Amino acid sequence: KNEVEQSxxxxxxxxxxxxxxxxxxxxxxxxxHWLQQHPGGGIVSLFMLSSGKKKHGRLIAxxxxxxxxxxxxxxxxxxxxxxxxxxxxxxxxxxxxLVFGQGTRLTINP
Amino acid sequence: DTGVSQDPRHxxxxxxxxxxxxxxxxxxxNRLYWYRQTLGQGPEFLTYFQNEAQLExxxxxxxxxxxxxxxxxxxxxxxxxTEQGDSAMYLCASSLQGATEKLxxxxxxxxxxx
Numbered sequence: 001k002n003e004v005e006q007s008x009x010x011x012x013x014x015x016x017x018x019x020x021x022x023x024x025x026x027x028x029x030x031x032x033h034w035l036q037q038h039p040g041g042g043i044v045s046l047f048m049l050s051s052g053k054k055k056h057g058r059l060i061a062x063x064x065x066x067x068x069x070x071x072x073x074x075x076x077x078x079x080x081x082x083x084x085x086x087x088x089x090x091x092x093x094x095x096x097x098l099v100f101g102q103g104t105r106l107t108i109n110p
Numbered sequence: 111d112t113g114v115s116q117d118p119r120h121x122x123x124x125x126x127x128x129x130x131x132x133x134x135x136x137x138x139x140n141r142l143y144w145y146r147q148t149l150g151q152g153p154e155f156l157t158y159f160q161n162e163a164q165l166e167x168x169x170x171x172x173x174x175x176x177x178x179x180x181x182x183x184x185x186x187x188x189x190x191x192t193e194q195g196d197s198a199m200y201l202c203a204s205s206l207q208g209a210t211e212k213l214x215x216x217x218x219x220x221x222x223x224x
Contacts, residue, residue, distance in 0.1 A: 004152075033213065043153075043201065043215035086152050096141065097166055098213075100152030 003027050006087050006101035014109055019074040021104045023087030026068065033098065034061050034072050035086040043086070046072070077108045114216035116202050122222045123192055130188045131219040135204030139214070142185050144177055145201040146170070147218070153201055159185060160207070192223045 004025045013019060023032070034046040047054050047061040049070065054061050058077075063070040074081055087101040115134045123129050135142050140161050145153035156175070158166040161182040171177075174192075179185040189196055199218040205211045 031211075035213075035215075040217070042217050043203075045213045045215070048212060088152070096143070096158045096160075097155045097168070098143075098145075098153075100145075100154070102150075102152045 002102070003091075003099050004087055004089055004101040006085075006104050008104060009102065010105045010107075012107045012109065013077055015078060017077050017108075019077050019081070019106065019108075021072045021085050021087075021106070023070045023072070023101055024068060025070075025087075025089050025099075027089065027091050027099070029065075029068075029089040029091055031090040032063055032070050033088040033090070034070070035088060037084040037086060037103065039083075046085075074106075079108045079110050082107050114202055114204050114214050116200075116216035116219045118219055119217060120220045120222075122224065124224050125192060125194060127192055128188065128190045129192055129221060130186055131200050131202075131221075133185045133187070133202030133204075133216060135183070135185070135202070136206075136214055137183075139204035139206045140182070141205045141207055141211075142179055143203045143205075143213075144185070144187050145203065147199045147201055148197075156187070156200075189221075192221075194223045197221055197223045 007022045031050045037043045049063045058075045060073040084103040086103045088098040117132045142159045144156040147153040157177045159179040174190045177187045201218045202216045203213045
């Protein structure tokens with residue numbers, strides 16, 4: 001079993017729908033990242049969380065440290081949101097290594 | 111452009127050859143990371159530098175792999191005697207040590223070993 005599991009692996013939705021991507025992890029962490037990867041490889045950091053909730057535009061990320069779970073929400077989804085969304089955790093205090101989930105491929109149809 | 115840059119973007123090589131990738135991080139970033147990503151998978155950690163010191167190294171990094179960051183600025187990742195299993199996207203990222211440590215990724219160097 002991977003240390004970081006994402007669900008769903010693939011998600012297709014219509015423009016305007018509310019999107020939720022989930023990330024569960026089995027190790028102690030000091031922080032969790034949500035990343036966006038477009039075709040061709042470029043990765044953009046969306047959020048870094050250690051507790052609570054963060055919001056940026058139409059994106060909202062939450063984390064529950066006790067339940068070892070994080071969610072990424074997209075409101076009013078748009079075709080340009082189509083990408084792979086990756087959850088990554090920084091394992092243990094002081095360590096810089098990130099452990100990544102397999103990613104969730106999101107497709108938003110017009 | 112002052113983002114993270116990687117060179118080359120694509121490299122095709124024959125098995126057994128050596129290859130070297132270069133990463134230029136954002137200039138004030140003291141932390142630099144190398145990751146490897148194969149098709150359909152999330153990235154895997156390879157190694158991490160703080161300034162010029164290589165502080166963490168994955169068990170994935172066999173003896174054929176070596177990374178350097180000689181002056182705490184750019185970094186190189188060399189793969190000796192390449193194997194077909196080395197075919198992957200090699201990603202570099204950098205960050206500035208601090209409470210809100212955001213990662214910035216390069217576009218990656220795609221390696222194909224024939």
